[in-house]
Amino acid sequence: MLKPKQMSRLLIAASRDQMGPVVAELYRHNLFHIEEYVEGGAEGYEGFKIGSPLSGASEASVDLLKIRAIENAVSINGDDMDSAQACPRTELRSKIERELPVLEREVEELTQKRSKLDTKQKEFEQKIAEITPFVSIPVDLELYRGYTGFTVYAGYVTGEVTLSVPNEMHISKGKEKTFIVTVVPAGQRSEVERALQEAAFQSVPIPVESGAPQARIDYYTGQIAALSKEIADTNAKLDAVKQQHAGFLVACEEYLKAEVEQTEAPLRFATTKQTFIAEGWVPSDKVDEISAALTKVTGGKVYVTTLPTDLEHDAVPVEYNNPKFAQPAQMLMDIxxxxKYTEVDPTLMLAIVFPIFFGLIVGDVGYGLIFLALYFGLKKMMKGEDGQKLLTVFRNASISSIIFGLLFNEFLGFKFSQLVGWICGFAGAVNPIEHYESLMFSRHLLIGSTEAGGHGPAIPALMIMAIWIGILHISLGRGLGMYNHAKQDHGIHRIKAVVANFGWLAVMWGILIAIWSNVVMPYMFDLTGLPVIAAGFNLGTFIGGALILGGVICIAWDSVLEVIELPTIISHVLSYARLVAVGLSSVAIAMVVNYMAIGMFINPGMADLSLVGIVMIVVGLVIFLFGHTLNIALGLLGGGLHSIRLHYVEFFTKFYKGGGIRYVPFGMKRKFTEE
Amino acid sequence: MAVEAIAVATTDLASIQASQMGMKAIGAGLAVGLTGVGTGVAEMGIGAAAVGAIAENKDFFGLGLLFTVIPETIVIFGLVVGLLLLF
Structure with missing residues (x-):
């Protein structure tokens, strides 16, 4: 929690004939993050060379390439498929030898045929495009060619064109340009060309065809239709292949991928003629497990030891270590x-605070329920791991929206208590929450007749709430910043960095204390009652001033240039006002939609149930649906983006650097094959 | 006479107050609207460049987002001014 998983540096040394079993065992455990060996005479590694692949590497690679080509051709993606019945390895091996060449040939033939047909279709479409301008000219296409004494021009001009030489001209006027065809004596070409140039002539190639243009177009259209049918047939055949062999193909891919990765692993090891050494990282609590397994599989002919970790120079891979509910938020962190390995991992804070921010912004029972429904719908459709994580974050945010919706007493822009009263009215029961206004400050605006007599939103209170959230969030960030610097840096730089972070905190709270000492604000401390010391300013003002001054000095001690960043203290705190502003705008849209749909269309329509009335009701319903759909989209975008932005920009900049190396263990999670 | 004068004065006062409120509303609208335009113009260039950089290297996302939203400060100040004017 709040820290990445502890890693140990493992060194494995054995004789070369143990390489196969060691690699297979490491792969099976899926825990060993290989540190690649780079030739270059690192200390203690003189004379070592990069290893060469195990036997069977190139065959497996070739087969894998084939499989992937087939998968591409029939568009299969293992990520989108549910994990299937595991297939034993030996069976798969013999199946690959038997079936793969046949399948490859079949798919290749089909795809080649399809691409040929596609090319032909494009060709014909091109021909149609070439002939189309000539349709309006009543001349057969073969008459445009084959003259020695005449030249034919065809093309577009923008205005009128008159030629001074004897000619025959056909004109067809279009919307913007005029298409002309003209035949002139070959001897007077230069004059004609000049005249045409003045009319901004754009030449069009004359198609090499014979017969009436329309007839040719009809012919080609018929050809294209026939080709499309053939392409559809080919696609259907490819689809059949996909249906029949999809399971086999993804299993093969997985099997071969595992094979390739294992046989090529020695490329990342340091080897001599007789021995090899593999270095890498393993979660500290798994070291014993790995060592024992390796000893067992090699019959004791292996040397495994943990090396000391040098936090400053080692590139320690980072694996998150979070409680289960916070794990989906890791995806937002990875974005x-x-x-870094030495840094505080803020995933847990993100996992808790992100849904709260989202809920504060959306804060509507109705929208929350719709989001939840969306979540259940999308969960079935999305198969990838990242997508599932994102959806879980989305689910938490939806639940938070419902909770805040109850606190704000909102349902699709109505009051939730009103809605309950309406339902209870139907059921003949008494509304249990009739007098409930809201536990949080109201966000109900005075829009439309549905809200007549209300007392409007508590904007100042909401703003102060947002600012308090900002102050606390940023203070937490600065605190973590101090901790991170204390842990990561050394010497004078460490003290300076910690003091500078303290300086930022001091300036922020100094400003706050100075304000509180002079202005009374709702829901904030009132320090105006402190004794006056000098020049009409009270003690609080001086304490605040001292904090600001001291803070600025602390910041400047670390870096003078940072002082120009001081205004960001105010802008970052005020930035949290977006929690209220975006939420209010979403409430306003919902209420306007309700007013337009119900107040302006449905209620008048209900009052007069004639044809016009029914049309008005329908229009009202359309407005209602369209408006709320739009608002849902906006709420998702606004709620999600602004919440995450407050983390990335306002929170993380205070302490978080990032840039850690991803922990990629050697191995795979098998979906379609057995170990 | 006096009653009439008081009546005229109160209606005057009411209309003055109403027009003051209207002016405040216009001011608030201008504050938010113009700062919004300013932010948009400023973010235009940064955003385009950031998207280009992210297309080249996905690791740039965090930093790119950070740079892109820096001008948002302007519209937030506008929003605060608008809210201060109205409430």
């Missing part, structure tokens, strides 16, 4: 950057 920004993975934490």
């Amino acid at each position: 920004y950057s993975r934490p």
Whole structure:
């Protein structure tokens, strides 16, 4: 929690004939993050060379390439498929030898045929495009060619064109340009060309065809239709292949991928003629497990030891170590950057605070329920691991929206208590929450007749709440910043960095104390009652001033240039006002939609149930659905983006660097094959 | 006479107050609207460049987002001014 998993540096040394079993065992455990050996005479590695692949590497690679080509051709993706019945390895091996060449030939033939047909279709489409301008000219196409004494021009001009030489001209006027065809004596070409140039003539190639243009177009259209049918047939055949062999193909791919990765692993080891050494990282609590397994599989002919970790120079891979509910938020962390090994991992805070921010912004029972429904719908459709993680974050955010919706008493822009009252009215029961206003500050705006007599939103209170959230969030960030610097840096730089972070905190709280000492604000401390010391300013003002001054000095001690960043203290705190602003705008849209749909269309329509009335009701319903769909989309975008942005920009900049190396263990999670 | 004068004065006062409120509303609208335009113009270039950089290297996402939203400060100040004017 709050820290990446502890890693140990493992060194494995054995004689070369143990390489196969060691690699297979490491692969099976899927825990060993290989540190690649780079030739270059590192200390203690003189005379070592990069290893060569185990036997069977190139065959497996070739087969894998074939499989992937087939998968591409019939568009199969293992990520989108549910894990299937595991197939034993030996059976798969013999199946690959038997069936793969046949399947490859079949798919290749089909795809080649399809691409040939595609090319032909394009060709014909091109021909149609060439002939189309000539359709309006009542001349057969063969008459445009084959003259020695005449030249034929065809093309577009923008205005009128008159030629001074004897000619025959056909004109067909289009919307913007005029298409002309003209035949002139070959001897007077230069004059004609000049005249045409003045009319901004754009030449069009004359198609090499014979017969009436329309007839030719009809012919080609018929050809294209026939080709499309053939392409559809080919696609259907490919689809049949996909249906029949999809399971086999993904299993093969997985099997071969595992094979290739294992046979090529020695390329990442350091080897001599007789021995090899593999270095890498393993979670500290798994060291014993791995060592024992390796000893067992090699019959004791292996040397495994943990090396000391040098936090400053070693590139320790980072694996998250979070409680289960926080794990989906790791995806949001990876989008920004993975934490460094020595750094605080803020995933847990993100996992808790992100849904709260989202809920504060959306804060509507109705929208929350719709989001939840969306989550259940999308969960079935999305198969990838990242997508599932994102959806889980989305689910938490939806639940948070419902909770905040109850606190704000909102349902699709109505009051939730009103809705309950309406349902209870139907059921003949008493509304249990009739007098419930809201536990949080109200966000109900005074829009439309549905809200007549209400007392409007508590904007100042909401703003202060947002600012408090900002102050606390940023203070937490600065605190973590101090911790990170204390842990990561050394010497004078460490003290400076910690002091500078303290300086930022001091300036922020100094400003706050100075404000509180002079202005009374709701829901904030009132320090105006402190004794006046000098020049009409009270004690609080001086304490605040001292904090600001001291803070600025602390910041400047670390880096003078940082002082120009001081205004960001105010802008970052105020930035949290977006929690209220975006939420209010979403409430406003919902209420306007309700007013337009119900107040302006449905209610008048209900009052007069004639044809016009029914049309009005339908229009009202359309407005209602369209408006709320739009608002849902906006709420998702606004709620999600602004919440995550407050983390990335306002929170993380205070302490988080990121840039850690991803922990990629050697091995795979098998979906379609057995170990 | 006096009653009439008071009545005129109160209606005057009411209309003055109403027009003051209207002016405040216009001011708030201008504050948010113009700062929004300013932010948009400023983010235009940064955003385009950031998207280009992210297309080249996905690791740039965090930093790119950070740079892109820096001008948002402007519209937030506008929002605060608008809210201060209205409430």
